[in-house]
Amino acid sequence: MLDISQAAVSMQALIEGGTPALDAVRRLVAEAEDGQHQDKVIGGCAALLAPIPQPRKNIFCVGRNYAEHIAEGDRAQNQKTGVSDHPVFFTKPPTSVVAPDGDVLLFPDVSTSIDYEVELTVVIGKAGRNIAKADAMSHVFGYTILNDITARDIQRRHGGQYFKGKGLDGSCPIGPVIVTADDFTDPHALSIGLKVNGEQRQDGATKDMIFDIPTLIASLSEGLTLEPGDMIATGTPSGVGYAMDPPQFLKDGDTVVCEISGIGTLSNTVRSV
Structure with missing residues (x-):
């Protein structure tokens, strides 16, 4: 099980995690929007990477x-x-x-x-x-x-x-x-x-x-x-x-x-x- 709340998860790992990982992300986002886990939301601005910045294959x-x-x-x-x-x-x-x-x-x-x-x-x-x-x-x-x-x-x-x-x-x-x-x-x-x-x-x-x-x-x-x-x-x-x-x-x-x-x-x- 991929614990989204405890790690910086790459898009590759999220994709490989399938539906359970995607559901976990959606729950975390919903909680953040509800203000339940504001400590887990990273503030400030950052440069946006490509969704998969280093693909494993061509x-x-x-x-x-x-x-x-x-x-x-x-x-x-x-x-x-x-x-x-x-x-x-x-x-x-x-x-x-x-x-x-x-x-x-x-x-x-x-x-x-x-x-x-x-x-x-x-x-x-x-x-x-x-x-x-x-x-x-x-x-x-x-x-x-x-x-x-x-x-x-x-x-x-x-x-x-x-x-x-x-x-x-x-x-x-x-x-x-x-x-x-x-x-x-x-x-x-x-x-x-x-x-x-x-x-x-x-x-x-x-x-x-x-x-x-x-x-x-x-x-x-x-x-x-x-x-x-x-x-x-x-x-x-x-x-x-x-x-x-x-x-x-x-x-x-x-x-x-x-x-x-x-x-x-x-x-x-x-x-x-």
């Missing part, structure tokens, strides 16, 4: 999961790849994670084409392999926001594969919170958008995913064990910078704000190093 991501995003990419690159028969998966390393209000890093000697992608991200709560679509949602702990910062020039330089261009330090803002699955009626009925310096760039809806969340979990878990704390970013809607005419990449000092209804906003500043 973050799973899904490419090309919104039809309009696929179409804008095809137009920008003068190609016609269309919709794939199966989800396209790649990963981002733990070293890429950035906290809310943290810095998205630019490395001018490495890339001059840094882009953004707002994504609804699933947090796994229960381990499983070869998970059936019908059972997939029972493995979900909750949802958060992820900004899949991408170096487009590096992505193309390395043959179009995703990992290197999407794995730079400071390229994965996550947060501000994880909203538990029981607080969502339908994660496929959310608005999702992104602004750069106040300008709306992306404005979509999760209902437009090509592969829904049960399909993604079932496909990814084929022969591969998903574990508590694993994260799956589910793809981005249209409006990315490289597909604009002319392309609009992020620059030093830019403010990028991601928003998903029911979760909140994730804001970060771009900083050249």
Whole structure:
């Protein structure tokens, strides 16, 4: 039994603790709100970390999961790849994670084409392999926001594969919170958008995913064990910078704000190093 009141508990430990741990946290919060345990409430302000600041594994991501995003990419690159028969998966390393209000890093000697992608991200709560679509949602702990910062020039330089261009330090803002699955009626009925310096760039809806969340979990878990704390970013809607005419990449000092209804906003500043 995880004693929340006696220890500083990480989000990873909370997820692994399952329903009993989550219930204990809810009881503690309710008691604090009632003024019964004010001695256990920490006062003052602190910097907000990413919900899981040091993931145990790479973050799973899904490419090309919104039809309009696929179409804008095809137009920008003068190609016609269309919709794939199966989800396209790649990963981002733990070293890429950035906290809310943290810095998205630019490395001018490495890339001059840094882009953004707002994504609804699933947090796994229960381990499983070869998970059936019908059972997939029972493995979900909750949802958060992820900004899949991408170096487009590096992505193309390395043959179009995703990992290197999407794995730079400071390229994965996550947060501000994880909203538990029981607080969502339908994660496929959310608005999702992104602004750069106040300008709306992306404005979509999760209902437009090509592969829904049960399909993604079932496909990814084929022969591969998903574990508590694993994260799956589910793809981005249209409006990315490289597909604009002319392309609009992020620059030093830019403010990028991601928003998903029911979760909140994730804001970060771009900083050249």
